[in-house]
Amino acid sequence: MSHVWRPLFVALAVVATILCMRLVLVPDDFGIHEQGYMYGWHRKGNETDWKNIKVKYRTTAYCINCHKDKYLDIKDSPHAAIMCENCHGPALGHPQDPRTLEINRSRQLCVRCHFKLPYPNSARGGIKGINPATHHPEAECVLCHYPHNPLRAAVRKEAKR
Amino acid sequence: MISRRNFCKKAMLFIGGVAVPVAGLEIFNPQRLLAEKQDPAKVRWVFLVDTRKCVGCGFCVRACKLENEIPYDANVSRTWVERYVVTRDGKVHTDSPKAARDGFTTKAIDQAGKGMLEIRDEDITKAFFVPKLCNQCENPPCVQVCPVGATYQTPDGVVLVDRTWCIGCGYCVMGCPYGVRFFHPVYKAAEKCNFCYHRISKGMKSACVEACPFGARTIGNIKDPEDPVTRIIMTERVAVLKEEYGTKPQVFYLGMSKEVK
Ligand code: SF4
Ligand code: SF4
Numbered sequence: 288m289s290h291v292w293r294p295l296f297v298a299l300a301v302v303a304t305i306l307c308m309r310l311v312l313v314p315d316d317f318g319i320h321e322q323g324y325m326y327g328w329h330r331k332g333n334e335t336d337w338k339n340i341k342v343k344y345r346t347t348a349y350c351i352n353c354h355k356d357k358y359l360d361i362k363d364s365p366h367a368a369i370m371c372e373n374c375h376g377p378a379l380g381h382p383q384d385p386r387t388l389e390i391n392r393s394r395q396l397c398v399r400c401h402f403k404l405p406y407p408n409s410a411r412g413g414i415k416g417i418n419p420a421t422h423h424p425e426a427e428c429v430l431c432h433y434p435h436n437p438l439r440a441a442v443r444k445e446a447k448r
Numbered sequence: 449m450i451s452r453r454n455f456c457k458k459a460m461l462f463i464g465g466v467a468v469p470v471a472g473l474e475i476f477n478p479q480r481l482l483a484e485k486q487d488p489a490k491v492r493w494v495f496l497v498d499t500r501k502c503v504g505c506g507f508c509v510r511a512c513k514l515e516n517e518i519p520y521d522a523n524v525s526r527t528w529v530e531r532y533v534v535t536r537d538g539k540v541h542t543d544s545p546k547a548a549r550d551g552f553t554t555k556a557i558d559q560a561g562k563g564m565l566e567i568r569d570e571d572i573t574k575a576f577f578v579p580k581l582c583n584q585c586e587n588p589p590c591v592q593v594c595p596v597g598a599t600y601q602t603p604d605g606v607v608l609v610d611r612t613w614c615i616g617c618g619y620c621v622m623g624c625p626y627g628v629r630f631f632h633p634v635y636k637a638a639e640k641c642n643f644c645y646h647r648i649s650k651g652m653k654s655a656c657v658e659a660c661p662f663g664a665r666t667i668g669n670i671k672d673p674e675d676p677v678t679r680i681i682m683t684e685r686v687a688v689l690k691e692e693y694g695t696k697p698q699v700f701y702l703g704m705s706k707e708v709k
Pocket of ligand 1 (some may be wrong): 583584585589590591624626629640
C-alpha cells in the first residue's frame with residue numbers, strides 16, 4: 288500500500304516547505320490591516336515609509352519669515368497668487384545652503400502664462416499676453432517688468448550691472 | 449526501533465499537518481473580516497479640479513516632478529495637463545507636450561510623431577485645459593491586479609505603491625483605465641500620483657495644489673462636511689472620468705466638457 292501514499296507525502300512536504308518559506312520571507316507587518324481583504328493587502332511599514340519622505344516645497348508661509356519685504360511687494364500685485372517657489376525652486380536646503388535656490392530670470396518662465404493664446408472661452412484667453420515673436424524677442428521680461436509687482440516700474444538693477 | 453524512512457515520513461506528516469491549519473488561520477480570521485465591515489477612517493482624501501480655471505501654465509507639473517523626484521527630463525510624470533482645441537469642423541485636437549511641464553507656450557498642437565499642427569485662430573470653437581492625475585479610486589483595479597500586494601489602499605483612501613515590494617510585472621500599469629501609471633526610471637518600480645502622501649499626512653497640501661496660482665486644483669477631506677472642497681462636491685455639478693468603469697474615482701471635475709476622455 289505504501290507506494291500509493293508516497294505521492295501524498297511528497298505533496299505534503301511541498302506544502303510544508305512553501306509554508307515554512309512564507310513564514311520566513313513574508314514580513315510580520317504584511318496583512319490586510321484596517322482596509323480589509325479587498326484592497327488592503329500590504330506591508331504596514333510602507334505607509335510610514337511614504338510619510339517620512341522630505342517635504343521640498345515649503346510654501347510662501349515659510350519664505351515670509353526672512354523675506355517679508357518681497358512678500359509685501361507681491362501681496363497686492365496681480366502676481367499675489369504665485370508662490371515664491373514657483374520661480375525660485377523648492378526651499379528645501381534653503382537657507383542652510385542659499386545656492387540651492389534659483390533666481391529664474393528666463394523669458395520661458397513668464398510665457399507660461401503671458402504668451403497670448405487665442406482661447407476666448409478659457410481663462411487663459413483672459414490673461415494679458417504678448418506675442419513672443421514681436422514683443423522684444425531677444426530680451427528677458429525682467430529687464431522691463433518687476434516680477435514681484437508687475438504694475439510697478441522695473442528696478443532695472445540687472446540691466447545697469 | 450524507528451527506521452529512518454519512517455522518521456522522515458512522520459516528520460513530514462507532522463510539519464504538513466501543523467502548517468496547513470496555521471496558514472488557514474492566517475487567511476480566514478473572522479475578527480479581521482469584522483474590522484473590514486466597519487469604517488473607522490475619519491479622513492478620505494479627494495481632489496477637485498476646476499477646468500474652467502486652469503490656464504495651462506504647467507506650474508503644477510513642474511512642482512510635482514521636483515517634489516516627488518520624478519526625473520525631470522524623462523518623459524514620465526505623475527500628473528499632466530491636457531489641452532483640448534475643438535475646431536469648426538468638429539475635430540478635437542489634444543496634446544500635452546512633456547506633460548505640460550513647461551506650460552503651453554505655442555498655439556501649435558504637438559502631434560507627437562506627426563509634427564506640429566497649426567490651427568487658425570478663427571477655426572477654434574472652444575479650447576480648454578484639463579489637469580489629470582491618479583483618481584485614488586474607491587474600487588482601484590490597479591490594487592486588484594497586483595499579485596504581490598505592492599499596490600494597496602490606505603485607510604484614508606490613497607492608493608500607494610510599495611517600492612521594495614513591487615516586482616515590476618506591470619499589471620497595474622495595464623489595469624489602470626486612466627493610464628496614470630508608469631515605471632519610475634530610477635526605482636524601477638510602478639509609480640503614480642499619491643496626492644503627495646508625505647505632505648497631506650503632515651497637514652499640508654499637495655505640491656501641485658500649492659503651485660497652482662489659479663486655484664484650479666484643490667484637495668480636501670470628503671468625510672469633513674465643513675471642508676470647502678467637500679461643500680463644492682456636494683452642492684455643485686461635478687463629474688468624474690470614465691464613470692462607467694465602476695472604479696469610483698475620487699478626483700472630481702468642475703466644468704467638464706464632453707470631449708474629455
Ligand atoms: S486612477 Fe489608476 S492608478 Fe489611480 S487608483 Fe485608479 S486604477 Fe489605480
Ligand atoms: S498650475 Fe493650475 S492653472 Fe497652471 S496648469 Fe496646473 S492646474 Fe492649470
